[in-house]
Amino acid sequence: MRRMRWICCGLVLAWVLALSLPAQQSTDYEVKLKQQGADPQAVRLVVEQIKRLLQSDTSEAKIGALDWLLRDSKACSPDLAPLILPLCRDPNLEVRVRAIRNLRWLVEDAQNAAALEGFIQALSSDDKAVRQEALTVLLQSAQSNSPLHRHSAIVHLLPQLVKHPDPETATTALKVVGASEELQARADLLAACMEVSRRDDARIRAAAAEVLLGYLNRLNEQRTKVLSVLTAVAEKDGALKERLAQLTPAAPAGNNATVAAQPLLLTLPANAPDLTFFTAFVQPLLAKPLAAAGGKSCVSCHTDPAQQTRYRLQPPEADGRFTLQATIHNYQATLQAVNLQAPMESELVRKVAQPHGGVGALWAEEGSMERQLLAAWLNGEKLDASLRTLLDFEFFVQNIQPILVKVGEDGSSCATCHNTHAVFNIRPLRSDGTWTLADARHNYANALKVVDVDDPLNSLILKKPISAREGSPDTGVPHAGGVRWRDRRDAAEWKALYAWVQRRLLK
Known part of the structure; x- marks a missing residue:
């Protein structure tokens, strides 16, 4: 030194x-x-x-x-x-x-x-540390849009790196592609991303999905603009109007309609509600058993081929988590029940508020959590997070939020300090001792920032509360608030946090 x-x-x-x-x-x-x-x-x-x-x-x-x-x-x-x-x-x-x-x-x-x-x-090195360093430099180039990542010799090498057998190499290479719109437009790189999206490693699948979703979003924006122009032209050209109509498949009818046959929108309108918000807050509600439906969920009925409905959903997997493909399907299917010009007058809002399909009103109370979340989504609320990092919101509200305001032996709570923090920012209880749903969404979004979904035990939300001010050997990090629970990993609070960071929404 x-x-x-x-x-x-x-x-x-x-x-x-x-x-x-x-x-x-x-x-x-x-x-x-x-x-x-x-x-x-x-x-x-x-x-x-x-x-x-x-x-x-x-x-x-x-x-x-x-x-x-x-x-x-x-x-x-x-x-x-x-x-x-x-x-x-x-x-x-x-x-x-x-x-x-x-x-x-x-x-x-x-x-x-x-x-x-x-x-x-x-x-191309066999030395992983060297290879990873080079990829990190390349990622920085893509993020700053400097020339290095656009060099033809490097671009031609990227598909091999995306398909590299080492998971960390493949994941970083996918991040390089995801950081560059120019790279995402290349057919060879898109093909490589689609190929690795079927890998067993969750990190690779998630990184590939982020690239493909980014590509689709930009493609949909362009399609929306083109279709808008063509629609205006078609008002004066009947033949063109018929050709445009053929781009939208007809809705399935009758009892034989299957989930797979449900049409999806070919484009996403520019003012479509947020996909990430839908995935975190709305889709879980669609899979939640309801007393008004005799213990069934929206998904239960709307995946049943025997039910006559235009609103076809795809169910979660056996472990209760949705695949990315099912999520995109359900998002686009739900958009078809939304009036984008007057969202709160949508068919979706009317259906959940009144009896239909032989069951009672699913979310009858206007102030219920379900109705508030649906309204927030329809009115354009967004969630700034990656799809792969999303965790169970309802579990967070019921089991994690109370921990954040629980006063410790030092007379303060997590929220006492963290209501001023930039990263893990927590809104404290209001004067009446409650949180609003908006407060809960804010706290949830900030908690996601200190979770490592690939290695839950490495999450700062787990390591910080059991770390001393000067740091602890077994966590490797300091915590200005010191050790919050004497029993550390045996504390009920730590166990609840550990349970939450494992409750990923998507497979």
Whole structure:
């Protein structure tokens, strides 16, 4: 650590000394530096110091120089490429990963062909740490829309990475595709995403689903715009109107209509209610047994081929969770019962509020949780979360929210501190000792941010409450509120949280 400080001090001193030197004749690179407001002579001295460090026998010196380059773009001279490239194969892992990070500017800014080749080799490496680092750099490029991820040689390699046998590699590659609209439009990458969506690994399936959903959403937006234009044109052209009508399949009729035959919308209107909100709050209500229906649910009747209905749903799996395919089907089928111009006048609202189909009114009380959630969805409320992270909302309200306001031995509750936090922000009880449903949705959405659905025991919502202020060896994290429950993992509160983080809504 002391040596690293000396390295940084040396580089800073190089800057100071260089600023006192007289300027010399400029190269093209130095002209570019002047345009950035830098002194080329000062840069030259720093670059020379970095060259010496990159050739050092000590890993600390190489790491210090590579880190400096990542922080100081003015020192990123193309002349450094021959010294950086060999470090991608350095025996020290920390040196290797930092060298790979520097390949990005060598490719994007210096247009260095050898650096591009080195980056492709890193993506194809048998060394998982190197491969993952290269993919992380590529993901950052896709998120910032910089040139690296669009290079043809890298794009052609991506389908192989998406289909890579290592789950972490495949998942990160899928995130790269998901971060770029341009990549999502490629047929080879879409085919790869569809192929891996059937993998056994839940992380890969979920990441692939996110890519495909993003593609469909953008495709639907374009289709909606095109159909809007064609519909206007069709008002003056009867033949075109007939052709447009053929795009929407007819509704099934009679007792022989099957769930699979239920038509889905070919496009999603721009003002369609939120899919994530539907998945978290509305679809679970459709599968909930109701006393007014004799213990049956909406799904029970609307999946029964013997029932004459245009509203066909798909049921959850045996474990009570819906597949992504069933969820999309149910979402689109439900949209067909929604009046997007006047949502609260929709057929769906009327049906649940009055007797129908031989059963009583399902959600008769206007102020019920079910009616409030449905109204919030229809009126455009959104949930900022990934479909794959969604957990049981009703279980959260009944079992987790009370824990968040329970006063501990220190006289405070989780909500006492977390009502001011940015990430896990909790709204405390109101003056009358209650929460509104909007408060509950807010707390639920923020709780999802501290849950690791791939590794539930790694969730911060489980680790923080049993961690000391200075951190605990078995959790690896500190908690400003200290240990909340003396019994730690044996506490009833911790067990309730652990039960909740395992209650995923989608398979």
